[in-house]
Amino acid sequence: MLDARPAPLIEVDGLKMYFPIYTGLFRTHTGDVKAVDGVSFSIPAGETLGLVGESGCGKSTVGRAILRLYEPTAGRVLIEGEDVVTMEPEALRRKRPTMQMVFQDPQASLNPRMTLANIIGEPLDEHTDWDGDRKIARVHELMDQVGLNRRFINRYPHEFSGGQRQRIGIARALALNPKFIVCDEPIAALDVSIQAQVVNLLEDLQDRLGLTYLFISHDLSMVRHLADRVAVMYLGRIAELSPSKDLYSRPLHPYAEALLSAVNEPDPVIAAKRKRIILKGDVPSPANPPLGCNFCTRCPRVMEICRTVKPGLAEVEPGRLVACHLYNNPSDAGSTGASEANERNQQGVMQ
Amino acid sequence: MAERAVPVLDVKGLQTVFRTRGGEIHAVNHVSFHLGRGELLGIVGESGSGKSVTMMSLIKLLPIPPAEIRSGEVLLDGRDLLKMSDEDLRQVRGAKVGFVFQDPMTSLNPVFTIGYQVMEPLLEHMGMTKPEAAARAVELLELVGIPDAKKRLKAYPHQFSGGMRQRVMIAIALACDPDVLIADEPTTALDVTIQAQILELVKELRQKLGMAIIWITHDLGVIAGIADRVMVMYGGQVVEQAPVGELFANPQHPYTRALLKTIPKISGEREARLKVIEGQPPILNAPLTACPFRARCEYRHEPCDKANPARRAVDGRPVGHGHDVACHWQAPAMREVAHA
Numbered sequence: 001m002l003d004a005r006p007a008p009l010i011e012v013d014g015l016k017m018y019f020p021i022y023t024g025l026f027r028t029h030t031g032d033v034k035a036v037d038g039v040s041f042s043i044p045a046g047e048t049l050g051l052v053g054e055s056g057c058g059k060s061t062v063g064r065a066i067l068r069l070y071e072p073t074a075g076r077v078l079i080e081g082e083d084v085v086t087m088e089p090e091a092l093r094r095k096r097p098t099m100q101m102v103f104q105d106p107q108a109s110l111n112p113r114m115t116l117a118n119i120i121g122e123p124l125d126e127h128t129d130w131d132g133d134r135k136i137a138r139v140h141e142l143m144d145q146v147g148l149n150r151r152f153i154n155r156y157p158h159e160f161s162g163g164q165r166q167r168i169g170i171a172r173a174l175a176l177n178p179k180f181i182v183c184d185e186p187i188a189a190l191d192v193s194i195q196a197q198v199v200n201l202l203e204d205l206q207d208r209l210g211l212t213y214l215f216i217s218h219d220l221s222m223v224r225h226l227a228d229r230v231a232v233m234y235l236g237r238i239a240e241l242s243p244s245k246d247l248y249s250r251p252l253h254p255y256a257e258a259l260l261s262a263v264n265e266p267d268p269v270i271a272a273k274r275k276r277i278i279l280k281g282d283v284p285s286p287a288n289p290p291l292g293c294n295f296c297t298r299c300p301r302v303m304e305i306c307r308t309v310k311p312g313l314a315e316v317e318p319g320r321l322v323a324c325h326l327y328n329n330p331s332d333a334g335s336t337g338a339s340e341a342n343e344r345n346q347q348g349v350m351q
Numbered sequence: 352m353a354e355r356a357v358p359v360l361d362v363k364g365l366q367t368v369f370r371t372r373g374g375e376i377h378a379v380n381h382v383s384f385h386l387g388r389g390e391l392l393g394i395v396g397e398s399g400s401g402k403s404v405t406m407m408s409l410i411k412l413l414p415i416p417p418a419e420i421r422s423g424e425v426l427l428d429g430r431d432l433l434k435m436s437d438e439d440l441r442q443v444r445g446a447k448v449g450f451v452f453q454d455p456m457t458s459l460n461p462v463f464t465i466g467y468q469v470m471e472p473l474l475e476h477m478g479m480t481k482p483e484a485a486a487r488a489v490e491l492l493e494l495v496g497i498p499d500a501k502k503r504l505k506a507y508p509h510q511f512s513g514g515m516r517q518r519v520m521i522a523i524a525l526a527c528d529p530d531v532l533i534a535d536e537p538t539t540a541l542d543v544t545i546q547a548q549i550l551e552l553v554k555e556l557r558q559k560l561g562m563a564i565i566w567i568t569h570d571l572g573v574i575a576g577i578a579d580r581v582m583v584m585y586g587g588q589v590v591e592q593a594p595v596g597e598l599f600a601n602p603q604h605p606y607t608r609a610l611l612k613t614i615p616k617i618s619g620e621r622e623a624r625l626k627v628i629e630g631q632p633p634i635l636n637a638p639l640t641a642c643p644f645r646a647r648c649e650y651r652h653e654p655c656d657k658a659n660p661a662r663r664a665v666d667g668r669p670v671g672h673g674h675d676v677a678c679h680w681q682a683p684a685m686r687e688v689a690h691a
Contacts, residue, residue, distance in 0.1 A: 053567040054542035067534045161631050191397040191632075192569055196625040218542065221572075223484070225615035225622060248617065262547035263617045264572025270597050270618070271576040278551050282512045 008042035009212045010066070010180060015039045015075035017058070017065045021287060034286045035061040038075075038234035045179070045333050048206065048213040052220055052259070056283060057234040059216045063182040066214070067099050068092060079180060080239065096139075097176035104185035106165030110157040116143070117153045119168060123175040142171040144199060145208075165192035169268030170201065175207070180216045181234065185224065185312045199226060220263045222249050235294040236286055238313055241321040252322045255295045295323065301326060358385035359530050359563050360409075365423035367401075367408045370416055378404040378637045380587040382423075385671060387532065391557065391564045393578030393595065395571060395610075399632050401566050401587035406533050410444050427531070446476040451517075455535035458520060459508040465492075465519055466504030472526040491522040494559075496552060514545035523557070535567045550577060571614060575599060583607050585635050586643025589662060593674035603665055603676040605648045606687030608631070642679065654679040 008236055016039075018032035036058045043049045051059045052324055054062070065072045068084050077084045079099055087095060103109035120139045124130060140150050145168040157165055166186060183202065186193040199222060205211060217223050221228055224244055231241040240253035251257040258277040265271050279298045287330065291294050296306040305325050316327040379401045380622045384403035386392050396402045409425050410432060416635055424430040427447060432440060444450070452458040459468060473484040486505065492500035495518040510518055517537060524532055534553075538546040552576060557564065568574060574581055574595065582596045583591040583606065591604040593686045612626035630647040642648070645655040654660075658679075665674040 025529075053443055054544060153534075192571075193397060193610060193628040193632075197629075198626045200625055200627055220543070221615045221617045224617060227626065245621070258544060260617065262543040264546075264570065264576050264612065265617055266571040266575050266614055267601070268575040268599050270497075271572075276551070278547055282514060282545070302399055 001099045007044070008248050009045040009080060010043040010214070011078040012042065012062075012066060013040050013076040013078070015062065015065060015077060016073040017061050017070055018073040019239055031287055033285075034236050034289060035251055035286055036065060036072075037235075037286075037289070039233070039238055040075075041231055041238065041241055042155060042295070043180075043212055043214065045212050046206070047208050047228045048215050050223035051216045051233060052184050052218060052223050052230060053233035054218060054259075056235075056286065057233045058286070059233050060184050062233070063101070063184050063214060067101055067182055068102075071230075092260060097123070098178055099171035099180045099182070100176070100178040101184060102166070102169050102173050102186045104160075105189050106162060107157075107189070110165060110167055112157055113129055115154050115156055115166060118147075119157070120171045123172060127176055138175065139171075142174055143176065145205065162190050164192065166198050167201065170205070174205070177209075178211070180212045180214070182216065184216045185218070186215075187219065188217070195222070202226070211328040221262060233261060235283060235289055237294055237323065238321070239295065239323055241313070245319060246317075252316060252320060252327065253324050254293075254299050254301050254326070258300070276307060283295045293323075357388065359388050360386040360429065360565075361424075361426040361427075362405075362409065364427065365405060365408055365422040367404055367413070368419050368421050374636050377621070378587050379408060380635075380639055382551075382584075382587075382589055383671060383686060384582055384589065384592065386529075386563050386565060388563055389557070391577055391579050392521060393574040393581040394567045394584060395569065395574055395581060396584035397569055397632055399492060399635075400584040401635075402539075402584045403535050405533060405584070406450075406567060409533070410448055410450070411440060412444075412450070442476065445472040445529075446527040447530050449527070449529035449532045450461060451520050451524045451532065451534040451537045454537055456513065456516065457649070459507055459516055463507075464504065465506050465508065465511070468508075469504075469519065469526060472523060476527045487526070490520075491526055492519070494525070494556070494614075495519070495522045496523075496548075513541055514548060517541060517545075517549055521549075525560070527578055528560070528562075530562060531565045532562055534564060536569070537566075539568065539570070542666055553577065571599075571611065575669075583610075586639065587635050588639070588643065588659075589640045590644065590675065591674075591676045591678075592662070592671065593665075597666075597674050601674070603674070604642050604644075604678050605650050605680065609647075609649075622662040644676075650680040651677075652680065682688060 015036055017036035020029050021031045021033060022028065023030045039062055041049065051062060053059045054306060064070050066077050072085050076087065084095065117136065117139055120142055121135045124135045124138060139153060143150055143224050148164065148167050148171065157168065169231050187198050190198060206213065215223060215226055227244050229241065230244050230247050232239045232253065234255050240247065240251065240256045247256060248260065251260050258279050261277045265274065277300060284297055292307040292309050295310050296302050300308065304323060311323045311325050313321050313323040316322045359689065363383050365379055365382045369376040369378055371489045380403050394402045408420050420433060425431065432443060436545060466485065469488040469491055470484040473479045473487055479487065488504060492503060497503055497515060497518055501538050508679050511519065540579060541549065578595045580594050582589055583604065586604050591607050597654055602611055609628045613628060615622055615625060628647050633643045639659045641657065642655045642660055645651045660677045660679045662675045662677045664670050
C-alpha cells in the first residue's frame with residue numbers, strides 16, 4: 001500500500017516441501033509429492049498477503065511449512081530475520097509466540113472437551129508463568145477483543161455456532177500477542193452472512209494490533225477485499241505475485257487470468273457480459289508435474305518452450321512478479337529456466 | 352423464459368417437520384413455487400434455510416420418520432407426488448426427476464464401476480438390455496464431456512477427480528431424460544475453474560435437452576450467471592422470489608439486500624468495509640408466528656413481532672409469477688439500493 005515499504009517481517013526463499021512416496025514390500029522411496037516446489041515471497045510488517053489457488057496447489061502446505069508445522073525439504077523462512085527452518089527446538093519454542101495460525105475448520109481445531117477458558121488460555125499455560133487470575137483476566141480481554149461474551153467462558157465449543165467458534169480460534173491465536181498470523185481458509189466453512197463478520201473482525205484486529213497476515217483462501221473476491229498483495233499458486237509454485245488491485249484489474253499470468261474469469265460475479269448484468277476462459281482438464285498430479293511450466297497442460301496460450309523449460313518468477317512490471325514465458329525476454333528465459341530445470345533434474349537423480 | 356401456462360412442477364403449501372427428542376423442527380414452512388418447462392430456477396439460502404429439505408421432500412428422499420411431510424401438494428405434470436405409492440414414486444425418481452447431490456465424493460458408490468452406476472437407471476427405468484444400456488452410458492458420458500468414455504466405463508469412482516465425478520453424477524441424473532433436474536449445491540465442493548466447467552456444461556445441456564432445472568446454492572454469483580428466476584429462502588420459507596435480473600437490480604427483502612452487500616465483488620471499487628448481517632439464523636423449533644428474520648433485520652418494526660408476513664406481489668403480477676416478497680416493510684423506491 002505504501003510507497004516506501006517497511007522491512008519485511010516474513011521472508012520466504014525457495015521453500016520446498018516434498019512428501020516422500022514409499023511403495024512396495026520394502027517401502028522403497030520411489031518419488032515425492034512436490035506439494036511446494038520453490039516458493040519465494042516476503043511480507044512487510046502490517047501487510048496482508050493473500051495466497052490463492054485451487055485445492056491441492058500447496059497453499060495450505062506453504063502456511064504450515066512457514067510455521068514449521070512441517071519440516072520443509074529446502075529453503076529459508078526468515079521471521080524477523082531469524083531462519084525458522086534451521087532453528088533448534090528450544091529456540092523454535094521461544095519463537096512460537098510471534099507466529100500463530102487460525103485454522104479452517106473451527107469444529108475440528110477446538111478440543112470438544114475443553115472449556116473456552118482452557119482453549120484460549122492454553123497458549124498462556126505453555127508460554128507464560130502467570131497465575132490463574134492473571135490468565136483469566138487475559139482470556140477475558142481476548143474474548144472482548146474478538147466479540148465473545150465473557151459469560152461464555154466456561155462453556156464448551158459445541159455450544160457455539162460456526163462463526164463464534166472461529167472467533168474462539170482467533171482469540172486463541174491472539175493470546176500470546178503474535179506479530180504474524182497464518183489464516184488458513186478461516187472463512188471457508190462459514191455461511192455467507194457470517195463470513196463478513198469474521199473478515200471484519202480480522203481487519204479490525206490488524207488495525208488495532210498491527211498484525212501481519214498470510215491469508216490463505218480459495219475465495220478470490222474475499223482475498224481481493226482483504227489483501228494488499230496476492231500470490232496465485234498453481235501446482236506447488238507461484239504463478240503470479242502482484243499488488244491486489246493490479247492483479248484483479250489486469251492479471252498477467254494466463255492461469256491467474258483464467259482463475260479470475262472463473263469467479264462468479266453476483267450481478268447478472270456483468271455475468272452476461274463477461275467472457276469466461278474455461279480451462280480444459282484437471283490439475284496434474286504433484287507427484288509427477290510436467291517437465292516444463294506446471295501450467296503447460298492446460299494453458300490456452302501454451303508455446304513450445306513451455307513444455308520443456310520451467311519459467312522462473314521474475315519481475316515483469318514494477319512490483320509484479322510472474323512466472324511465465326510470455327513475459328520473459330527469450331534469451332533470458334532460456335538461461336534462467338534451463339538452469340533451474342538442470343538443477344531440478346540433478347535433484348531428481350540425487351533422490 | 353418462464354412459461355406461465357403449464358408448469359412442469361407445481362408445489363403448493365409444502366410443510367416438512369422433523370420430530371426429534373428435543374421437539375419438532377419446522378424445516379419447511381408452507382413453501383409454494385412452480386417451475387416452467389425449460390426454466391432454470393435458482394434457490395438461494397444459508398445452511399438451515401430449508402432449501403435442501405424442500406427439494407428432498409418433493410420426491411420423499413427424506414427418512415420418514417423423523418421427517419414428516421405434514422401438508423402440501425407436489426404436482427408433477429398434474430400428478431401429486433406426495434399421494435403416490437412408493438412403487439410409483441420410485442418410477443418418478445430417476446426417470447422423471449433427476450437429482451445431483453452436493454458431494455460427488457460420497458454420492459457415488461465406491462465398490463461399483465462408473466459404467467454400472469450410469470447403466471443402473473437405464474436398466475431399472477427404461478427397460479433397456481445390457482448392451483443398449485452400455486451404449487447409452489457411453490453417449491451420456493460423452494455428453495458430459497468425459498474423454499475416452501468407453502474405457503472409463505470400467506473405472507471406479509476413486510479413479511476420477513472431483514470435477515469428473517460430478518460429471519458422472521450429472522450423466523446419471525440425465526440418463527432417463529428427466530423432465531426436471533434438481534441440483535443440490537452441485538458445484539460447491541469443486542474448485543472455481545472446475546466449477547466454471549460444470550456451469551458451462553449445464554448451460555449447454557439445457558439448450559440441447561431443454562429440461563427444467565432447480566439449482567440450489569448459497570452462492571449468489573453462481574445464480575447470477577445461470578438462473579432465469581430466483582427464490583430466496585430463509586427460516587424454512589420463501590422470503591423473496593423474482594426473475595434474476597429483477598432480484599439483483601431491485602432486491603426487496605432486507606435479507607436479500609443485506610446478503611447482496613455482504614459479498615465482496617471481484618471487479619469495480621473495493622469496499623472499505625463489508626456489510627455484516629449481525630446475529631445468527633433462527634432455530635426453527637416452533638411454528639413461525641413472527642417474521643423469522645426480525646432479530647437480524649435493520650427495518651424491524653412492530654408488525655414484524657406480531658405476524659409472519661405473507662408473500663405479496665411487488666410488481667402487480669400474481670404471487671409466484673412476478674416479483675414477490677414476504678416482508679411487512681414496504682421498501683422505498685429502488686434508486687437507493689441499485690448497486691453499481
